[in-house]
Amino acid sequence: MPAADPERGRTPPIRGSLAAWDRFWFGEAPLLRLALFRIVVLATALWGLRYYGAAVEQHARGEAAAFLHRPWRPIYLFEALGIGPIGPDAFGIVSTILFVALGLGILGLFTRLSCLAAALLTFYWVGTFYSYGKPHHDFVALAFALFALPFAPVGARLSLGSALARWRRAGRGGVPEGKPEVGPWAGLPLRVTQVTLAVGYFFSGATKLVQAGGEWINGYTLQGMMLEFDAPWTPFFAQHRVPLVLISAGILLLQTTFPLVLAFPRLRWVYLPSAALFHVVAWKTMSTGPFVTLWFTFACFLELERVPGFLGRLLRTGPWALRLLRAVPIAAAGLGILSLYFLQVPEWLGLGLIPVAIAGIFSVLPSLRVEVRHDGACPACRRGMAVLSSLDWARRLRVGESGSLLLAAGSRGHRLEVLDTRGRARTGFEAFRALAMRLPLLFPLAPLLVLPSIPRLGRRLVHKLGAP
Amino acid sequence: MGAALVAWLLACPPTGGGLPQESDPAWERVERGPPAARLEIRESDGATLSAAGENLLRRTGRGTIVLRCTSPGGPGPIRDLASEPAGTTFVAADRGLFAVSPEVEWLDAVQPVGGGIQGKPTSVHVDGRRRVWVATDEAIAVFHSTFSYGHVFGREDGLRSPGPYRVGPGVKGEVLVECREGALRYRPDLAGPVASPRLLVDGKSWPSGALRTLSYGDPLRIAVDPRDAGEGGVLYRIDGHHVWRPLPRSLDLGPLHPGRHTIESVSSDRDLNLSEPCVVHLDVSYPPRYSRGFLLAVGALAGGGAFLGFLLHARRSARPLAAWGQASVSALLLLAVGLQIVAGIVPHARAWPFVGFSMYSHVYREGDVIYRTGIVARGEDVARRGVAPWEAGITYDDPWQVYRPLIVGGDAPNLAFLSALNARHPGDPFDTLQVEAERFRLTPRGPIRVAPLVLSRFRKEGPNAGR
Structure with missing residues (x-):
């Protein structure tokens, strides 16, 4: 008897270009990568909301009309749809809904709906700003990324919605720690963003070649463009023509060949840093603005779910001097990105990064690994494990079922046991404290749990609650 | 009839037509011509410029330097210097008219739109309205300080005596002219308001303020009604651009982008006074494919x-x-x-978001001048410094959304901007605003900073209030 066909019920494989098309856009991709990308894109949109917010608000209120010329020249879609200038009331409503949609999308509640609302309103927001001035390129890739998100299972991981679903599923007898790893359509937003970036860079270079020809790299051109702006690095870069010839050639090469990164993903190691550097230099020499909304979308080229592990390996392996040498640029890049981000976003939102940073540190500390055992037959325990599993951002918990042994030991069957790498087992309040030391969101509580009298109170509380 | 004849006789020059006619009240003969050429001039606090042959020297408390020149052959023998309130010093020299300002160490040739005037400059004078009067051995001309338009005086303007000429300041703001046959005093701005030009749009007379609709790609020809040539010609600008440009007899406008556009046209008299604009509103529709x-x-x-x-x-x-x-x-x-x-x-x-990438696809070449426009503010006790528009508490897409009203909008936007600026900088009360275009000339030795173009100047109060 032949083995069961796991592919039964699925579309039979089709060869050819249309099949390649399907694989490219709708193939399976890691859901964790998609979730991280969702958070990056929405957080970037939040940055954009703030970046253009003051201008949109002033336009809406008609401020400084005496000396600020604001012709309303709508983008084509606004004109076609008959969308007019925003008023002060509409500004308040739109900004509130947009902020809420972005927040819900980042947290992962009603995720697809939030992403759709965020896409539509961000488009309206940015389109309004552009209609009072000139459209720019900084939001093109982000706009396409935002519109692509609702088509993918963006809420399957790293979302309150998925945690709640897991909690409910655990209560119904499902596996509490079960998280889907890959899913179809999960790569769609990443692909859409990749293609948009590739098309954009290619035409940036190609247009220069077609309209200006090889003369574009004469050095004077870049020199002149830099001199039009009073930016901090302009005096340094604009002084010498010969290096500018080389830089111009580099820019053309980077832009026209950027689509190669789609075919050869390893080239991202060259193209992404080069493009980021290009935008930083353009910002500092030509006052183009930081283009954060563009180069944060480079995340679409990264295997985001593997970044912590990759960085962890870099920092854990090799001689100490080498580790330190690696740590410096990593820390510098991290700080640079964060400082850029918080140029526009309120600092208090940075508190949300503390658990992420803790998770990053925990994820490179093998000694924090523990096994958590629970009573698999107990719905409350399974729900508890579902919650713990959702909080385990550093992936330090390994979940196991305790079976009859612990059931026999416990009086009510609501038992949970934490086993550390040395084989020590903890239950009750001590188990909770051990978990607090390993779960980033609970970690701020951990110091409190060792204060005098707290353990005694904790044990009483656990006993009163009857679990574990 | 008899009175007219007498007037005509009186107007006739006594020696067969050299000096201007007295019928033009702007001109009159005087005993003394312009003062001697100024070869030393106070450039700024603590700095003087002095001409020595072909060299222009800057003397400051730190020493003396010889200013260099971006023209390969240098300026040639220097004949005259004149400064304007905004800080630029104009240098009349045998190889042309040059400009320099306190922040730069290079003389740079001034190239008026349309090629300027013939002959070797002999003298230069800047009046209180920042008009630059230039005399050469062959002609006299006056230019707007941006050198985007000007007027060359000829016989029809009452100047009948041949050169060589020299110009200089009079006591009451008039221009003194020395020509071959004596000295003249020219009093500008005596004529009344300048009449607006009448425009022909595609050959048909067009009333000011009327709207013309056309499809994208439709040809559009703007012409001046031949009856309205104006002494100083007719100027035009599109969409409120800060620079007026001479309107040729007929101008074919290329395909304008879809949307609303405004073409303004003014007549200029010989003293560069402008008329009220004749305005043509255009509504360019999207082509059918859009x-x-x-x-x-x-x-x-x-x-x-x-x-x-x-x-x-x-x-x-x-x-x-x-x-x-x-x-x-x-x-x-x-x-x-x-x-x-x-x-x-x-x-x-x-x-957008389906956009092209034609930005930054133009080419600069050796010798090109790069313009970097910005706002410069200063106060009675506050040193001159660059001010970004956002310092007035506003956000914008393009700084020209602020520069343009300051340049072309008159006093109201300047006052409003100063108020907003001072409200946010109470410790630095500014009273003067200039919109300046810093200029850099691209050379093989690197970019050379040359005298800026002062596009507008506004002073809130005091003896030199206004523009």
């Missing part, structure tokens, strides 16, 4: 076709609903990527 109906039809056809194609491809799917969904999204993706490619080939920013 009309809502056409795009919807094409989009529906393309999207529908793509959808059907993808649906056909997925027909063997075990989940028909999923196949329909995938086909729909595939069609959307094909459209989105296709439109991105079309936008890259036929760039048009207004189609």
Whole structure:
């Protein structure tokens, strides 16, 4: 008897270009990568909301009309749809809904709906700003990324919605720690963003070649463009023509060949840093603005779910001097990105990064690994494990079922046991404290749990609650 | 009749037509011509410029330097110097008119739009309205301080005596002229208001303020009614541009972008006084291929076709609903990527997010001048410094959204900007605003900073209030 066909019920494989098309856009991709990308894109949109917010608000209120010329020249879609200038009331409503949609999308509640609302309103927001001035390129890739998100299972991981679903599923007898790893359509937003970036860079270079020809790299051109702006690095870069010839050639090469990164993903190691550097230099020499909304979308080229592990390996392996040498640029890049981000976003939102940073540190500390055992037959325990599993951002918990042994030991069957790498087992309040030391969101509580009298109170509380 | 004859006789020059006619009240003969050429001039606090042959020296408390010149042969022998209130010093020299300012160490040739005037400059004078009067051995001309337009005086302006000429300041703001046959005093601005020009749009007379609708790509010809040539010619600008440019007898405007546009045209008299503008509003519609109906039809056809194609491809799917969904999204993706490619080939920013990339695709070459415009503010006790528009508490897309009203909008926007600026900088009360275009000339030795163009100057109060 032949083995069961796991592919039964699925579309039979089709060869050819249309099949390649399907694989490219709708193939399976890691859901964790998609979730991280969702958070990056929405957080970037939040940055954009703030970046253009003051201008949109002033336009809406008609401020400084005496000396600020604001012709309303709508983008084509606004004109076609008959969308007019925003008023002060509409500004308040739109900004509130947009902020809420972005927040819900980042947290992962009603995720697809939030992403759709965020896409539509961000488009309206940015389109309004552009209609009072000139459209720019900084939001093109982000706009396409935002519109692509609702088509993918963006809420399957790293979302309150998925945690709640897991909690409910655990209560119904499902596996509490079960998280889907890959899913179809999960790569769609990443692909859409990749293609948009590739098309954009290619035409940036190609247009220069077609309209200006090889003369574009004469050095004077870049020199002149830099001199039009009073930016901090302009005096340094604009002084010498010969290096500018080389830089111009580099820019053309980077832009026209950027689509190669789609075919050869390893080239991202060259193209992404080069493009980021290009935008930083353009910002500092030509006052183009930081283009954060563009180069944060480079995340679409990264295997985001593997970044912590990759960085962890870099920092854990090799001689100490080498580790330190690696740590410096990593820390510098991290700080640079964060400082850029918080140029526009309120600092208090940075508190949300503390658990992420803790998770990053925990994820490179093998000694924090523990096994958590629970009573698999107990719905409350399974729900508890579902919650713990959702909080385990550093992936330090390994979940196991305790079976009859612990059931026999416990009086009510609501038992949970934490086993550390040395084989020590903890239950009750001590188990909770051990978990607090390993779960980033609970970690701020951990110091409190060792204060005098707290353990005694904790044990009483656990006993009163009857679990574990 | 008899009185007219007497007037005509009185107006006739006594020696057969050399000196101007007294019938033109702006001109009169005087005993003394312009003062001697100024070869030393106070440039700024603590700095003087002095001419020594072909060299221009700057003396400051730190020493003396010889200013260099961006023209390969140098300026030639220097004949005269004149400074304007905004800080630029003009240098009349044998090889042309040059400009320098306290922040730069290079003389740079001034090139008026239209080629300037013939002959070797002999003298230069800047009056209180920042008009630059230049005399050469062959002609006299006056230019707007941006050198975007000007007027060369001729016989029809009452100047009948041949050169060589020299110009200089009079006591009461008039211009003193020395010519071959004696000295003259020219009093500008005596004529009344300048009449607005009448424009012909595509050959038909066009009333000011009227709206003309046309489709994208339609030809458009603007011409001046031959009856309205104006002494100083007719100038025009599009969409409130800060620079007036001479309007040729007839101008074919290339395809204007879809949307609203404004063409303004003014007459200028010989003293560069401008008339009220004659305004032509244009409403350029999108070409038919961008009309809502056409795009919807094409989009529906393309999207529908793509959808059907993808649906056909997925027909063997075990989940028909999923196949329909995938086909729909595939069609959307094909459209989105296709439109991105079309936008890259036929760039048009207004189609955002389907945009082209023609920015930064122009070319600069050796010798080109680069303009970097900004606002400079200063106060009675506050040193001159650059001010970004956002320092007045505003956000904007393009700084020209602020510069342009300051340059062309008169006193009101300048006062409003100063108020907003001072409200945010109470410790630095500014009273003077200038919109300046810093200029850099591209050379093989690197960019050379040359005298800026002062596009507008406003002073809030005090003896030199206004522009």
